[in-house]
Structures are given as structure tokens and as C-alpha cells.
Amino acid sequence: MKPSIPKGTRDFGPETMIKRNFILSTIKAVFEKYGFPPIETPTMENLSVLTGKYGNEGDQLIFKILNSGDFLSKTEVDDYKSGSKELLPKIAEKGLRYDLTVPFARFVVMNRNDITLPFKRYQTQPVWRADRPQRGRYREFYQCDADVVGTDSLLCEAEIVMMVNDAMNGLGIKNFEIKYNNRKILTAIAEVIGAAGKEAELCVAIDKLDKIGWDKVADELIGGGFTLENTKALLPFINLKGSNLEILNLLKNNLKSSSIGLEGCQEIERFEAFCESFGREKISLVLDTTLARGLSYYTGTIFELKSNDVAIGSIGGGGRYDNLTGVFGMNGLSGVGISFGVDRIYDVMSELNLFPEAKLTNTTVLLAPLDNEIQLAILKLADKLRMHNIKTEVYPDAVKIAKQFQFADKKGIPYVLVVGSEEIKSQKYTLKNMVTGEQKQMTDQEIIDILVK
Amino acid sequence: MKPSIPKGTRDFGPETMIKRNFILSTIKAVFEKYGFPPIETPTMENLSVLTGKYGNEGDQLIFKILNSGDFLSKTEVDDYKSGSKELLPKIAEKGLRYDLTVPFARFVVMNRNDITLPFKRYQTQPVWRADRPQRGRYREFYQCDADVVGTDSLLCEAEIVMMVNDAMNGLGIKNFEIKYNNRKILTAIAEVIGAAGKEAELCVAIDKLDKIGWDKVADELIGGGFTLENTKALLPFINLKGSNLEILNLLKNNLKSSSIGLEGCQEIERFEAFCESFGREKISLVLDTTLARGLSYYTGTIFELKSNDVAIGSIGGGGRYDNLTGVFGMNGLSGVGISFGVDRIYDVMSELNLFPEAKLTNTTVLLAPLDNEIQLAILKLADKLRMHNIKTEVYPDAVKIAKQFQFADKKGIPYVLVVGSEEIKSQKYTLKNMVTGEQKQMTDQEIIDILVK
Numbered sequence: 001m002k003p004s005i006p007k008g009t010r011d012f013g014p015e016t017m018i019k020r021n022f023i024l025s026t027i028k029a030v031f032e033k034y035g036f037p038p039i040e041t042p043t044m045e046n047l048s049v050l051t052g053k054y055g056n057e058g059d060q061l062i063f064k065i066l067n068s069g070d071f072l073s074k075t076e077v078d079d080y081k082s083g084s085k086e087l088l089p090k091i092a093e094k095g096l097r098y099d100l101t102v103p104f105a106r107f108v109v110m111n112r113n114d115i116t117l118p119f120k121r122y123q124t125q126p127v128w129r130a131d132r133p134q135r136g137r138y139r140e141f142y143q144c145d146a147d148v149v150g151t152d153s154l155l156c157e158a159e160i161v162m163m164v165n166d167a168m169n170g171l172g173i174k175n176f177e178i179k180y181n182n183r184k185i186l187t188a189i190a191e192v193i194g195a196a197g198k199e200a201e202l203c204v205a206i207d208k209l210d211k212i213g214w215d216k217v218a219d220e221l222i223g224g225g226f227t228l229e230n231t232k233a234l235l236p237f238i239n240l241k242g243s244n245l246e247i248l249n250l251l252k253n254n255l256k257s258s259s260i261g262l263e264g265c266q267e268i269e270r271f272e273a274f275c276e277s278f279g280r281e282k283i284s285l286v287l288d289t290t291l292a293r294g295l296s297y298y299t300g301t302i303f304e305l306k307s308n309d310v311a312i313g314s315i316g317g318g319g320r321y322d323n324l325t326g327v328f329g330m331n332g333l334s335g336v337g338i339s340f341g342v343d344r345i346y347d348v349m350s351e352l353n354l355f356p357e358a359k360l361t362n363t364t365v366l367l368a369p370l371d372n373e374i375q376l377a378i379l380k381l382a383d384k385l386r387m388h389n390i391k392t393e394v395y396p397d398a399v400k401i402a403k404q405f406q407f408a409d410k411k412g413i414p415y416v417l418v419v420g421s422e423e424i425k426s427q428k429y430t431l432k433n434m435v436t437g438e439q440k441q442m443t444d445q446e447i448i449d450i451l452v453k
Numbered sequence: 454m455k456p457s458i459p460k461g462t463r464d465f466g467p468e469t470m471i472k473r474n475f476i477l478s479t480i481k482a483v484f485e486k487y488g489f490p491p492i493e494t495p496t497m498e499n500l501s502v503l504t505g506k507y508g509n510e511g512d513q514l515i516f517k518i519l520n521s522g523d524f525l526s527k528t529e530v531d532d533y534k535s536g537s538k539e540l541l542p543k544i545a546e547k548g549l550r551y552d553l554t555v556p557f558a559r560f561v562v563m564n565r566n567d568i569t570l571p572f573k574r575y576q577t578q579p580v581w582r583a584d585r586p587q588r589g590r591y592r593e594f595y596q597c598d599a600d601v602v603g604t605d606s607l608l609c610e611a612e613i614v615m616m617v618n619d620a621m622n623g624l625g626i627k628n629f630e631i632k633y634n635n636r637k638i639l640t641a642i643a644e645v646i647g648a649a650g651k652e653a654e655l656c657v658a659i660d661k662l663d664k665i666g667w668d669k670v671a672d673e674l675i676g677g678g679f680t681l682e683n684t685k686a687l688l689p690f691i692n693l694k695g696s697n698l699e700i701l702n703l704l705k706n707n708l709k710s711s712s713i714g715l716e717g718c719q720e721i722e723r724f725e726a727f728c729e730s731f732g733r734e735k736i737s738l739v740l741d742t743t744l745a746r747g748l749s750y751y752t753g754t755i756f757e758l759k760s761n762d763v764a765i766g767s768i769g770g771g772g773r774y775d776n777l778t779g780v781f782g783m784n785g786l787s788g789v790g791i792s793f794g795v796d797r798i799y800d801v802m803s804e805l806n807l808f809p810e811a812k813l814t815n816t817t818v819l820l821a822p823l824d825n826e827i828q829l830a831i832l833k834l835a836d837k838l839r840m841h842n843i844k845t846e847v848y849p850d851a852v853k854i855a856k857q858f859q860f861a862d863k864k865g866i867p868y869v870l871v872v873g874s875e876e877i878k879s880q881k882y883t884l885k886n887m888v889t890g891e892q893k894q895m896t897d898q899e900i901i902d903i904l905v906k
Contacts, residue, residue: 003502003559003781006547009495011560013567014574017491033839035816035846038470042462042593043496043549043579044516049456063497064519066545068583072537080533084525092519094459096496106456107464114466116813116863118849121467126496130521140495153849155828162836278832328456360569363488375608379731383615386486393488396571396606410569 008139019355026170031122036146039121041103044094053102061129064092096128100145109328117150142342149335157301158274160338172354175308177284181291183298188261193233203292244287297321310348316340360411364391368404370420377424390451461592467813479623484575489599492574494556497547506555514582517545549581553598562781570603595795602788610754611727613791625807628761630737634744636751641714646686656745697740750774763801769793813864817844821857823873830877843904
């Protein structure tokens with residue numbers, strides 16, 4: 001048989017893994033520097049936990065796990081005849097994790113007695129969506145989230161900006177932009193354009209501005225029950241131009257009839273003040289009243305992170321929610337979070353050539369035995385190098401030395417140490433630098449001094 | 454609703470994660486020191502890849518994923534009426550990863566043109582089994598494997614022993630034992646006791662010696678078609694006592710009529726010579742002719758790793774296989790691997806108190822604001838500490854200082870830095886050591902000098 005993997009999934013070989021691990025470990029180190037510890041939740045969640053949290057479309061994209069054993073035992077032929085939708089709940093109770101947010105909310109509720117509020121956590125685990133696979137969209141992909149719940153302090157939003165900045169610097173992505181907005185502004189805009197209470201539809205529609213343009217957004221709004229007057233009144237808010245401060249002043253003026261609008265303006269003001277206060281070199285932080293982040297649980301500040309050099313959409317995003325755990329019976333817990341898109345960051349870094357170099361290995365030196373007799377002696381030398389934490393590989397067979405050099409070359413191992421009976425006797429070995437081609441006889445201590453770096 | 458998680462699965466909170474990450478990062482660092490790079494394979498595999506590789510029982514323990522969309526569309530009512538087993542292949546094409554070995558074999562075959570032999574890799578990912586959950590047995594658990602394929606050199610077996618030794622030392626598990634045997638010896642024993650060709654049944658039966666004792670093993674063998682003479686002839690091989698060398702000499706003598714037996718003896722001899730050669734302090738390496746490792750693909754050396762201080766079964770194991778990729782059409786690739794049991798290692802370390810200390814956080818210092826006015830100034834100080842890579846948390850609200858101390862105490866944060874308007878003005882802050890209770894006024898540079906360690 002010729003094996004294959006399910007569509008929309010990927011194998012990650014050593015070269016890709018080394019790069020992906022660089023991204024993940026950089027981001028994790030930033031999260032930990034800001035006091036976020038890791039948690040993990042199970043891959044399988046009960047469907048009762050997942051269903052109804054991601055909209056109708058989302059529910060259909062959840063991968064369901066067949067009950068084990070005789071899964072038909074609790075069904076009757078009429079269940080079969082009613083079709084997939086009716087049969088489903090009788091033969092599947094579990095699904096694969098669809099995002100990291102709902103499991104986090106469940107975790108907080110189930111562990112409410114063990115955690116101390118405000119509670120921070122980060123989580124980097126794969127999620128699964130039965131989406132149609134296409135370029136850049138996979139059925140299994142990693143999310144990389146940090147959230148804090150149990151406080152409504154805008155200091156947390158500012159710390160998220162600092163974390164994004166540190167992460168981008170750590171990865172070498174210099175030219176990036178953080179767009180932000182506040183859901184309260186969008187609620188207030190709905191109010192003042194005469195469509196109070198319709199902020200959900202407004203968010204879904206203007207979220208598409210980038211992709212489909214104003215005319216089609218206006219059409220969609222009108223199709224969804226907005227009047228022509230509503231959309232006309234909306235247009236000025238779409239076209240706001242200027243510095244963050246200028247836009248804020250316009251909003252303060254245009255939304256002054258809305259108390260939630262003024263609340264939103266105050267939050268923006270305080271958030272800006274926090275961001276000013278930490279005094280790093282100016283981060284590109286852009287107030288954008290058309291940022292909406294679609295249909296979601298956000299209620300306050302929302303963010304989106306973009307690379308300015310690669311047109312790939314957002315590489316991260318997040319925001320504040322007032323009641324994430326309410327659906328599981330625990331109300332009044334405000335929180336804010338950020339999620340990095342590992343796959344897109346990978347693509348951005350590849351396109352900008354930001355990965356140190358293509359490597360198939362982390363190994364520093366290959367010990368190359370000249371003959372079979374040498375194999376027993378070579379392990380002791382390998383052990384010595386490894387005790388100095390030098391990443392050392394031993395070629396396991398005494399094949400021709402040319403083949404061993406070729407092996408090191410293909411894998412990108414930077415040094416080869418040639419060892420024969422002569423070398424063991426004289427305790428001097430030939431170290432070849434595979435990049436420069438240079439080779440030299442050295443004692444083991446001299447070799448260690450060169451390789452320990 | 455009251456949320457829950459599927460039985461046999463677990464949430465890992467910060468305290469558990471910090472400990473688990475210590476185990477995983479220690480083992481990964483050892484693997485990398487020996488030249489193994491990481492790979493990852495998808496969580497979902499096609500059932501055609503998984504089925505038939507783990508025996509009948511294993512096939513039933515694979516979690517199956519329902520095809521997405523209208524999963525009944527390719528079925529008829531007669532399929533339903535034939536029962537779960539008949540319906541299954543028509544409604545589920547994918548399953549969850551059951552171990553890391555079969556996906557690795559698939560990976561090697563699918564990537565044969567991109568990898569260089571001998572090919573090493575390590576892999577630490579969760580696997581899923583629809584087993585009945587019980588103490589210490591979960592439906593989702595991590596495996597942590599390293600394998601090398603494309604060489605039959607016994608140097609690889611010796612390097613595995615070195616890796617096990619380094620990993621145990623790194624984790625602080627001092628009192629451990631590596632039992633080993635060679636499948637060729639078991640094949641030869643089947644031959645010389647008059648049951649040639651029945652080594653598979655022999656392995657399955659004597660694998661249970663520890664648990665059910667000799668009498669029941671003998672019963673099982675006889676029930677499985679062995680004669681009373683066979684089992685009588687087997688008994689001496691079960692009771693072999695002495696040093697590895699003494700046992701080896703007994704085997705050489707008792708198996709001299711079997712060519713595969715002598716081959717096994719030669720392999721043991723060379724393996725012992727390799728292990729001698731690397732000259733570390735004596736590792737407890739015990740030749741045990743009753744070690745069988747159940748029903749599996751092993752054909753040469755087999756290992757089992759045990760803690761001598763905690764009765765929990767094996768905490769790792771592995772062995773050599775001649776033809777792992779044969780089932781996917783790629784023959785003649787010999788390999789050897791080791792798998793660490795992360796959950797059991799966790800239990801051993803807990804029981805022996807080997808974890809540094811119970812921590813709910815990695816944070817070094819909590820910045821505690823005395824009032825709201827201070828919040829803007831505090832981020833700049835936090836930023837300064839973080840630039841020195843000090844793991845710093847800012848309490849996001851200006852609540853009573855006693856509450857902030859309590860927060861640090863509960864989470865085990867070792868230092869609290871109290872910051873009020875006076876402190877900002879004088880540029881001197883009160884650093885409290887939460888362990889000793891000591892507190893002192895200091896400049897930011899003095900604080901950095903203490904916390905950067």
C-alpha cells in the first residue's frame with residue numbers, strides 16, 4: 001500500500017520543525033517574561049462544551065469523534081433514516097478542540113477553586129477545523145494564545161502591546177503594525193447612525209471592508225435591515241483620517257450623545273496613555289474605527305497585528321471580552337487576550353528570509369570512524385564532547401569517509417571529526433570545518449574549546 | 454450548564470505543566486545532544502495507515518473521526534442494519550494517532566527522497582487510546598520517542614543506553630535499571646525447547662511473568678499449543694541467574710544448536726562491549742532472558758527501563774526492528790528506538806520528591822502598585838526589568854497591598870516590589886523577599902542585580 005495523510009494536514013520534518021520551534025520558543029519566552037504560565041487542555045472535548053460557541057457554521061466545522069465500541073447500540077433504524085444531523089448526537093459525544101478560547105473558559109470554570117484571580121495563562125496547542133483546505137488554510141494548525149481573566153484594567157491591554165512588540169523583535173519582524181479599536185465605539189456608532197442594537201451585524205459587515213470594499217459592505221448592511229440613511233451616516237466613521245489623537249477627538253465629538261461611546265473614548269485614552277508610558281521606541285499602533293474582528297465575544301479593546309512587508313492578512317489578534325465564562329455559568333469575569341498565528345508568521349519569516357538558515361539538524365559535530373575497529377573507542381570521545389553539551393552525532397557504520405562527509409554536508413552539520421586507529425593512538429584528531437573546508441589536527445581539549453560556543 | 458471533560462483526559466494547570474515541561478525539555482535536550490532532530494506528524498491519520506498495525510484489540514482502541522458533512526450520504530439502510538463494524542468504514546476514514554511508531558514509519562516512506570539515511574528523529578506528541586481509563590492509564594497521553602533507521606549498527610543501541618543514563622541523571626532519577634534481551638535469543642529458545650516458530654506466542658506469554666508468575670504462564674503456553682515437554686525445557690531459561698557475562702556464557706552453551714541463537718549471543722556481546730567502551734560510571738544494565746516486550750515488531754535488542762525506588766512498571770522501553778517500513782512497501786530498513794513514558798516518569802518524580810518545588814508560576818517578581826496614579830509609571834519600570842530578562846508580573850489593579858502580597862504568596866512568586874508615588878519620585882523601591890520576609894529600599898539597578906541570576 002502507498003500511505004498518505006489526510007488532506008489539510010501536514011508532516012513537519014526536521015527543517016520545518018527547527019524553524020517552527022524557533023517561533024514557538026520565542027513567543028513562549030515572551031509570555032513567560034510577562035508572567036504567563038502554560039496550561040494544556042485535552043484534544044477531545046465533550047460536544048456539549050463545544051457546540052453553540054462558534055456559530056452554526058462553526059458547529060459544522062468541528063471534527064466529531066465516533067463513540068468507541070458498538071456505537072450504534074443506542075440507535076434505532078429510525079434514527080438512521082432521519083439523517084446525519086439527527087443520528088450524530090447518538091453516535092458521537094466528543095469533538096476535537098476548535099480553538100483555545102472555549103477550552104480556556106471551561107478550564108477557568110472547572111478550576112475556579114484552584115486558581116487565583118487575576119489568572120494568566122498561555123497555551124500553544126493544535127486546533128482542528130473541517131474547513132475546505134486551501135493555500136495557507138489547514139485542517140490542523142497551532143494556535144498560540146495568552147489571556148488574563150479577572151481584571152478589567154487596561155494595563156493588561158498595554159502589556160499585550162508590549163508583548164507583541166517583544167515577540168516581533170525576537171522573531172526579527174521589524175516592520176509591523178498593530179491596529180486597534182474598541183467594540184464600545186462600534187456599539188456607539190450603531191447608536192448614532194440610528195441602528196441601535198445592531199452592532200453585531202455592523203461588525204460582521206465592516207469586518208469585510210478590506211476584502212470587498214465599501215459599496216458591497218453598504219449593500220450587505222441594507223440587505224441586513226439597515227436603511228440607506230443608516231449607511232450614509234456610517235460613511236464618515238469609515239473614512240476617519242489622522243493621527244490616533246485626531247481620530248479620538250473626532251470620535252469624542254461625533255459620539256457625544258452616546259454614553260457607551262464616551263466610555264469607549266475614555267478607554268482608548270487610557271490605553272494610549274499606558275502605551276505611551278512604557279517608553280519604548282515608538283510602536284506602530286494605529287486606531288482604526290473600521291476594525292471589527294467579525295462575529296465574536298469581544299466587548300472592549302480589539303487588536304490586529306499585521307506585517308507591513310508581506311500581504312498575508314493578520315498574523316495575530318485579540319481583544320477584551322466581558323463574559324467569556326458566562327456560558328458555563330460563571331459571570332462577571334472580564335478578560336483580555338492575544339493570539340499569534342504561527343503558520344502565517346512562518347510564511348512571513350520565510351518570505352522575508354528571517355530564519356537563521358535552512359538546517360536539517362541541530363548537530364554541531366559528526367564523529368566519522370575510519371574503520372570498524374575504531375567504533376569501540378569512538379563512543380568514549382563522543383561522551384566527552386557531550387559532557388560539554390556539544391551536540392554530537394556518531395556515524396554508526398564505518399563506511400567510506402567520503403560518504404560520511406557527504407552525509408554531514410547534506411544535513412548541514414558544520415564540523416566533522418575524523419577518527420582512525422592512528423588518531424586514537426596519538427590522541428590527535430582531524431577536525432574539518434564543513435563551511436570553510438579547513439581541516440586541522442587537534443587534541444580533544446582543543447576541539448572542545450572550538451565547539452563549545 | 455456544568456462543563457466537564459471526557460473521561461480518561463486531563464487538564465494540565467500551571468503547576469503540572471511546569472513539572473511536565475521540565476521532564477520534556479530535559480529529555481529533548483538529551484535527544485538533541487545525540488543528534489536527533491524533532492519531527493511532528495498529524496494528529497489524524499488515515500485509518501488505512503493505522504488499521505492492522507496494532508493487533509485486533511488495538512484496532513478497536515483507535516478513536517475514529519466521523520467524516521465531516523453529511524456522513525451518511527454514502528450509506529444505505531442495509532449498512533446500518535449490518536451493525537457498527539460494517540458501517541464504520543463508510544462513515545469514518547480517519548483516526549487519532551495511536552502511537553508514534555507507525556506514523557514515523559509512514560513518514561519515512563513518504564519522505565524517502567528527502568531524508569538522508571541513517572535517519573534520526575525524536576517526536577514528543579500525545580497519542581489516544583479508547584482504553585478503559587484507570588489509575589495511571591489515560592485515553593490521551595504523551596509519548597516521547599527517539600529512533601534511528603537505516604543502519605543495523607549496535608553502536609545505536611549503546612547510544613540509547615547513554616541517552617537513558619543522561620536523561621535519568623538530568624531528571625535526578627538515580628536508582629534505575631535497564632533490563633535488556635534480544636529477540637533472537639527468544640526465537641532460539643523456542644527452537645531448542647522444541648517449539649520452533651512459536652516465538653510470538655512465547656513472547657506474549659513470558660511477557661506476563663512479572664504479573665502472573667510462572668505457573669500461569671506455563672498454563673497459558675499449554676493452552677496455546679505448547680506441550681508439557683516444551684514448558685519443562687523452557688523453565689531453565691526462565692531461571693537463569695548470574696552476571697550478564699555468566700548468563701551470556703550459559704546461553705552460548707544452551708543455544709549452540711541454533712544459528713539464530715548464536716547470532717543473538719554475538720549481538721549481546723558486541724552491545725556489552727560498546728556499553729563498556731564509553732566508560733561512564735557503571736550503569737545498571739541487566740541481561741534478562743525473560744524480557745519479551747509482548748507482541749510487537751521487535752527483532753533484535755529490546756530494552757526496558759525501571760525505577761528501583763517506585764513500583765510502577767516500566768518508565769521507558771524500546772528495541773530494534775528489522776522491517777518497520779515494510780508494511781508501507783519499503784523493505785530492508787533496520788532501526789532501533791527508545792520511548793520514555795512521560796506520565797509514569799512524572800509519578801516517579803512526584804513520589805521521590807524530585808521536582809525542584811511546587812510552583813504555580815515561573816514569575817520572579819510582582820510589581821505592586823500602591824495607587825491608581827502609579828499605574829502609568831509602573832509599566833516603564835516593568836519594561837526595564839523585562840529587558841534584563843527578569844520574569845516580571847504587574848498587578849493590574851491598585852488594590853490593597855495586603856491583597857497583592859497574598860496573591861504573590863499563593864502563586865509562589867519569590868519577590869514583590871512595592872511601588873507608590875514616593876518610590877517613583879525617589880527612584881527607590883521596596884523589594885520584599887517573600888521567602889525570608891526581608892525587605893529593603895533599593896534603586897532599580899540594585900534590584901536588577903539581585904533578580905538577574
